[in-house]
Amino acid sequence: MNSTRAIGAVLADRFRLDRLIGTGGMASVYEATDAALGRTVAVKLFRNDSLDGAGPERQSGEIALLASLNHFALVTLYDAGTTEINGAPRTFIVMEYVDGSDLRTRIQAGPPLEPADVARMGADLAEALHYVHGRGIIHRDIKPANVLLGASGFPGRSMHAKLADFGIARLLDETRLTATGTLLGTASYLSPEQALGGSLGSPTDLYSLGLVLLECLTGERAYPGTAVESAMARLQRQPSIPASLGSGWSQLLTAMTSRDPADRPTAADAAVTLRALATTGLATDVPAPVDPSAAATELLATIDATSGVESTAAMPAPTRLLPAADDAPAPTLLLPVTPFTPAPPTAATVVAPVVAAAVAAPAAASAAPTAVPNAGGGVLRSPSSQPRAMPKRAVITGSIVIAVVMLGALIALFIATQTVQPVSPPPNYPAVDGQLGTSLQQLQESVNP
Structure with a gap:
């Protein structure tokens, strides 16, 4: 059938065939106008003489197939039906019109x-x-x-x-819808x-x-x-x-x-x-997911190769920070205990231990290990290389303690230096005989300490 004879025909009282776009083995494609919506569409009009006798089955299969598909890279199906052209029934489908060439x-x-x-x-x-x-x-x-x-x-x-x-x-x-041997x-x-x-x-x-x-x-x-x-x-x-x-x-x-x-x-x-x-323009494979640890090792290897230092092949373990010194409990200072000695104390034995303990207490507090976080990368520095300044409150308290201890030491020193006055021997009276002498001796013994 001459495909141009269908031009001008109106299918389903809606689609007017305007011009022939192309012809294939089983159908012809026309540019058409959708009168209901006022848009341009493409109409595929099937031949009514199938080469292998499976035409109607294949046509209905295509209609159902296209109607079920929806993808940006596929031609969209709008409508389908059967009409009579020049006295012969013809199946058609209405599709999206792509304004361009093939x-x-x-x-x-x-x-x-x-x-x-x-x-x-x-x-x-x-x-x-x-x-x-x-x-x-x-x-x-x-x-x-x-x-x-x-x-x-x-x-x-x-x-x-x-x-x-x-x-x-x-x-x-x-x-399969095709006959045996049909390609x-x-x-x-x-x-x-x-x-x-x-x-x-x-x-x-x-x-x-x-x-x-x-x-x-x-x-x-x-x-x-x-x-x-x-x-x-x-x-x-x-x-x-x-x-x-x-x-x-x-x-x-x-x-x-x-x-x-x-x-x-x-x-x-x-x-x-x-x-x-x-x-x-070059890639043939999708890049594999990157392993963070492998990437870090590779980066270290690259840096080592540049600087000439051998790689350690593994990332160092993360540094754990100790708690800040302000959060730690204050150290307890134990003063040495001096045992009681009956013998009179000397200035050296009283003053030396007390003053030494009082002076050593602030020093011990200031020398206590303190964790100082490194602002550059979380690395802890040695306490000896980073001495921590004593708080103002601790300085005042230490000064008062030293003053009290020193005052007590001075008092102890004063008491220790007092000499014991010797007891005067009783007076030696001349001996008197008789009853008078005996009475005088008794009187002397009663007043003796």
């Missing part, structure tokens, strides 16, 4: 895209694939014509990419397992995306020629990746186009690597 047109116009633009676009598409793969869906037809490029409007970025056409996508666990997809971008008619999974989309990114960077298809030539070529050789692209691109594209699906990265891994390439 990637195939951009590559053909040349020159090759900038690597940073390719990395950002590839990261968007890889994130979209991660999203659909997580829902058990594979696209199976990743190619430049199915990548729509819209204006970015963001400084430093000229475009953003959206993945379109899930017309031949299928659920991973669903029975769905574009020959130049088929994965090896698609070319061999094998079992498909999410890695097949990563292979096709790798070929698309390589073509964006070089401007040439990796496997040109007819469908048979292109399909056979990928079974015989790996795609040629120019060394001029750099090691980052070379490693990523080599992994994505590996013949063994198990060796290909996941869509999430590819997205992370492409984001790194878009930022640095």
Whole structure:
């Protein structure tokens, strides 16, 4: 059926087909106007003659599939239905209209895209694939014509990419809709397992995306020629990746186009690597989390290497601060006890111990160990190198104690120096005989002390 004959038709009394955008094997895409909302949309009108007899099932499957998806790098589905055009029933879907060209047109116009633009676009598409793969869906037809490029409007970025056409996508666990031996997809971008008619999974989309990114960077298809030539070529050789692209691109594209699906990265891994390439142009791996202790050891090693000092290979244990001296209990001073001696004390025995103890008390208090934190880094200094000044209150108290002790010493010294007066011998009276002498002797004895 001639696709241009549908132009001007109004679908569901709402969507007017204005111009033909493109035609594929199963449908034609039109720019259309949504009369109800006054906006431009894209209408995909399916053919009514299916090649393998599974057209209606595939069409309804695509409608339900698109309606369930919501991602910034996927074309959004607005509406769907069935209408009659020129006497024949036609299924259609109404989608978001992307104002721009497709990637195939951009590559053909040349020159090759900038690597940073390719990395950002590839990261968007890889994130979209991660999203659909997580829902058990594979696209199976990743190619430049199915990548729509819209204006970015963001400084430093000229475009953003959206993945379109899930017309031949299928659920991973669903029975195949294609007839035996029928290949769905574009020959130049088929994965090896698609070319061999094998079992498909999410890695097949990563292979096709790798070929698309390589073509964006070089401007040439990796496997040109007819469908048979292109399909056979990928079974015989790996795609040629120019060394001029750099090691980052070379490693990523080599992994994505590996013949063994198990060796290909996941869509999430590819997205992370492409984001790194878009930022640095060189990174291929996401930096591992940094171990703080390892980083500190490495830093010490670097400093040691610069200064010529051998590394200790480990961080020193943190210094623990002692409690401040003000918080510690005051020391108890014990004065020496002088035992009682019956013998008269001398000045030296009384004054020397008391004065020595009184003088030694303030000195002992001032010499007590005091923890002084180092303001530069928490290191404790020796008490001998940092003497602590005595508080004013302690100085006054010590002075009073010294004065009292010295006064007591002087009093003791005065008492000790007093001499004992000798007792005078009794008077010697002359002897008197008789009764008178006896009476005089008795009188003398009574007055003697």
